[in-house]
Amino acid sequence: MSEPATGPAFQPLGPDDPATVAGYRLAARLGAGGMGKVYLSHTPGGRPVAIKVIRPEFAEDSEFRRRFRQEVHAAQRVQGLYTAPVIDSDTDGPTPWLATAYVPGPTLAAAVAESGALPPRTVLMLVAGITEALQVIHGAGIEHRDLKPSNVLLASDGPRVIDFGIARAADTTSLTASGVSVGTPSFMSPEQAADREVGTATDVFALGLIAAFAALGTSLYGDGPSHAVLYRIVHEEPELTGLSEELRPLVTRCLAKDPAQRPSLTEILELCRGAADQTQLRRPEDWLPQRVAAGLARRPSVPAPVAGHAAAGTHPVTAPDYRIAPPAYQPTAPARPVSGAGPATAPPAYQPAPGPVPVAPGGPYGGAPAGPYGAPFGAYPAQPPQPQPPSASSGRRAGIVVASVFGGLLLLAGCGALVNLLGDGGRSGAAPGSGGSAAATGTAQSGGAQPSGGAQQPRTDPKPAQYQGFQLPTGYHLEFGDDPLQPRDSNFDDLYFSCSSVNDCTLGAYGSKLVVLDGSEKGSLATCRSATRFTTRVPVASLSKGTELCVRTKAGNIALVTYGGASAPSDPSTYITVDVTVWRGAVRGD
Known part of the structure; x- marks a missing residue:
């Protein structure tokens, strides 16, 4: 989380600041921004965290x-x-907030204000680190939208990008519509300033502005009234004469007015390597100039946790999304033999969710993101509740129950024999399948095989819903349960399309299973049911017209997506055209 551009890193709490946030006792104030205030707190184990509390006027807006x-x-x-990383949050309480791991370092804005412009070598390392952060952020289907010097922290081992995607929450609220600004004008892209469609290329433009700011020590388009700054961003070319030869090509390409002309993130890393005259960028421990590193050494120690930390359990750990990371190990209750008559050992009261899900790497506690009390999200109790040994009275009760069940089964068997006899016209010796019911013979009338020991009819294949020539714009998503199918701009749907430049577009899936069919496979419901070459991202550049993709969703829907091509570079909108066939409820949901 960000801190002020100047002033102390840790400010004392004021009379308007809360003492606690959902069980986190606040130790200091780190800063404030357009959407809220940021505070320092600690987990009970002493790990510092930064907590951002959203402004009340945003909290009152339902769309926000x-x-x-x-x-x-x-x-x-x-x-x-x-x-x-975001490690905890409450988005539904009276005051929304989120917590991230605390990074011990100043913002880029604060470092430049205190120590001046950074040398080209440091700027190249800075840009490369931010670019790698954007690769991960965009890979999750998120645009930052508010990338600026106060959202970049400088740590001894490299930069950290914070507040990614949060500004999007305020984009279409009644507050922004009435003139409340969340972004910083000096670091907006032309499409943001002109209120046009915003995509991942917006972050590339902001990255160019950040590189120029770090190298020059000032905003490239100047300061002053916001409308004047935004006008210059849209209509004027920046003055780059003060930039070094190493940085000028990189910044020039990032600041292209047309989003389609900006470089991809991969190209930016190549530009950084070329400017540094290295085939592989290596970040030394002294990547920051001495004056900035000395400032890091002089920074005050993180304040100690406030005495009387709220007891564990005051705030429930945020429930993990199924796409984040339940643990790979799914505990089960061990079988316990019971001597003599008595009931089978009861399972533990806590039932973990079925199905293995990969653990997301790199969380602050070594695996999945952690909650406020030190345990990874989705962690299960180390010792689930153990069943009590059966007593003598429970054994007697169990014997009665077993006898009753056994008698009931005998009665049902007799009734079944009578029904078979009547259905067979009294021919008790009829061969199976010669005239008896399908349930009695164990075969379905439709010809499908039935599970052994049951009369359940097979699942009927759903009717396909077809959408020909469907156009999906960049930054939008599809939810295959929608009928009719419509592009969505939320982050939790089945298939997304995003671009960081005209040559770097991706089709991807969040919680869905995505498979690209090869030329020998015929796209069908049966093929999509059986295909298992799962992936999460497919470069659009690797697709040719007619390429078929299968998408199998968490809700049990199956879609066959046929790629039809991309929009022309001259088109004002970037989109792809696809034919979509959806079988809703085709498989059991995960």
């Missing part, structure tokens, strides 16, 4: 609440070396 919930849950999926 909806988007904030989506963006926070999406941000919890982001686990990168150059990001500060």
